[in-house]
Amino acid sequence: MSSLPLESERTVLSPASGERSDVRVEPLPQLPPRRQPTLVTSNVQLALQLPSELPQLAIEPEWKVQQRLWGHSFHPMCSYLASFPAGLVHAFIARYTRPGDVVLDPFSGRGTTPLQACAEGRIGVGNDLNPFAHILTAAKVDPPTKADVKTRLASLRLAWAASAGEWSGLADSVAANPGSPEIVVPGPGSRSVSGIESAGRDALVPAEVALAFHPRTLAQLLYLRAGLDPDNRTDRFLLATLTGILHGKSASYLSAVMPNTFSMAPRYVRDFVARTSFHSPERDAFALLDDKLRRLYRQPLPRTRGIALLGDARDAGIHFREALSARGLPERARLVVTSPPYLRVVKYGYYNWLRLWLLGYDAAAIDDLLDDAHHRDAYLVFMREVLRGLRSALADDAVIALVIGDVELDRGRPTAGGIGLAESVWELAAAPEGYRLAGIALDDVAAGRKMTKLWGEEAGQATKLDRILVLATSEAGRRRAVNGATLPIDWEWPQRSLRAL
Numbered sequence: 001m002s003s004l005p006l007e008s009e010r011t012v013l014s015p016a017s018g019e020r021s022d023v024r025v026e027p028l029p030q031l032p033p034r035r036q037p038t039l040v041t042s043n044v045q046l047a048l049q050l051p052s053e054l055p056q057l058a059i060e061p062e063w064k065v066q067q068r069l070w071g072h073s074f075h076p077m078c079s080y081l082a083s084f085p086a087g088l089v090h091a092f093i094a095r096y097t098r099p100g101d102v103v104l105d106p107f108s109g110r111g112t113t114p115l116q117a118c119a120e121g122r123i124g125v126g127n128d129l130n131p132f133a134h135i136l137t138a139a140k141v142d143p144p145t146k147a148d149v150k151t152r153l154a155s156l157r158l159a160w161a162a163s164a165g166e167w168s169g170l171a172d173s174v175a176a177n178p179g180s181p182e183i184v185v186p187g188p189g190s191r192s193v194s195g196i197e198s199a200g201r202d203a204l205v206p207a208e209v210a211l212a213f214h215p216r217t218l219a220q221l222l223y224l225r226a227g228l229d230p231d232n233r234t235d236r237f238l239l240a241t242l243t244g245i246l247h248g249k250s251a252s253y254l255s256a257v258m259p260n261t262f263s264m265a266p267r268y269v270r271d272f273v274a275r276t277s278f279h280s281p282e283r284d285a286f287a288l289l290d291d292k293l294r295r296l297y298r299q300p301l302p303r304t305r306g307i308a309l310l311g312d313a314r315d316a317g318i319h320f321r322e323a324l325s326a327r328g329l330p331e332r333a334r335l336v337v338t339s340p341p342y343l344r345v346v347k348y349g350y351y352n353w354l355r356l357w358l359l360g361y362d363a364a365a366i367d368d369l370l371d372d373a374h375h376r377d378a379y380l381v382f383m384r385e386v387l388r389g390l391r392s393a394l395a396d397d398a399v400i401a402l403v404i405g406d407v408e409l410d411r412g413r414p415t416a417g418g419i420g421l422a423e424s425v426w427e428l429a430a431a432p433e434g435y436r437l438a439g440i441a442l443d444d445v446a447a448g449r450k451m452t453k454l455w456g457e458e459a460g461q462a463t464k465l466d467r468i469l470v471l472a473t474s475e476a477g478r479r480r481a482v483n484g485a486t487l488p489i490d491w492e493w494p495q496r497s498l499r500a501l
């Protein structure tokens, strides 16, 4: 059996077709343009000659040296492009909050910040405009008990056994005529799990979906997709877990046609299948779901229940407050840890089209909605609006950590304004809104690793330097951020008190 090659996570799009062009991020031909450092510069900065004109904050990037899956066992539920590690969030939670404090992320992605906050006894609140991100975040911060999810899976399995013949017949006809407009299947969430007969929306199955799965696996997916209700806590958790095992390179995934990190282009899938006569191996969705659930529930549930909102980050402040107040919780956050969308690097809809099909969303419509395609000036206006909107949900001494990566390539071409983006966000988005600057923390370990690769074979990886812009809402917050930066913190995980639960 052959399958598509694994690709680097950082990919570019061909502007004309919108299709992924499978171009790797190009190696750096030379060091980036330089400016003279004016304030503190670390050894790595000096070596790389990547100056920051903003004061440096001495937060050690200790998250870089933790074990790969450091943090709560729900984090790896599903891969998500440009997500940050749970340890990065912990470095801020441990220094700048106490149990019971509210921690926000207006661009929560797969929910790293709110989940880790809840796992550490804080109230984690996430927001994202992408419904896929929302489902992942909601599943993690408002999860069912292990017993509930096991019981639900068992009843789904039983009902499947009773109706497998019908669903398999349907999937066989889809597989025999991939992409046929004549064959309709029950749409997402349209059927009760008890049978195929009940009324509901019908849907077509795109050819590239039909080609990605073994007919038996497709039958189970059609059944689960029609029967699971995303508004129900337990079903949502199962749906989110299914997105995480939908495609990947090992036997723990339902389709072997593409890697786990992102969806290959639909056209690429169709061409690949035609060229190689690829047939996806049969995989049992119930067995693989069961395995994945066992891994996810390896640790106790997060200590507190959080909140996941679906909406535009520009309006997040008011919605955060409303949601917190409705639950009788403190309305203002002491910490924000977030990474805004990069400049034209990731298309969250397009790179997740197969997962979005499962959830019943159109990838192109999601990309039209999201703010991941701005050029620099529009991006800075967007960030200013986000920071303005957030202000009302922040405590007087709140600390705000914005993880901002430099972007050197825009869809394959050198980008204008992608370097030093964090500095521009400070000058043109945060300062005008009255925020105070604590400093910039550089991802030095990564920079060191990139530096060693810079002249080596893997120089292509050395294309960006993440910076963490640390802001505060007041002078008291700024001092809190600066004084807390060097506090030693505990990296033991699971935390002792958590294990005792």
Ligand SMILES: C[S@@+](CC[C@H](N)C(=O)[O-])C[C@H]1O[C@@H](n2cnc3c(N)ncnc32)[C@H](O)[C@@H]1O
Pocket: 080, 081, 082, 083, 084, 085, 106, 107, 108, 109, 110, 111, 112, 113, 127, 128, 129, 130, 133, 311, 312, 313, 314, 338, 339, 340, 341, 342, 348, 369, 370, 371, 372
């Ligand atoms: C870099 S990712 C965040 C990843 C996250 N830190 C994690 O660890 O998973 C940026 C997120 O911004 C979201 N996004 C883009 N435009 C948005 C908007 N206007 N409002 C809210 N979220 C938006 C994208 O859907 C994406 O999930």
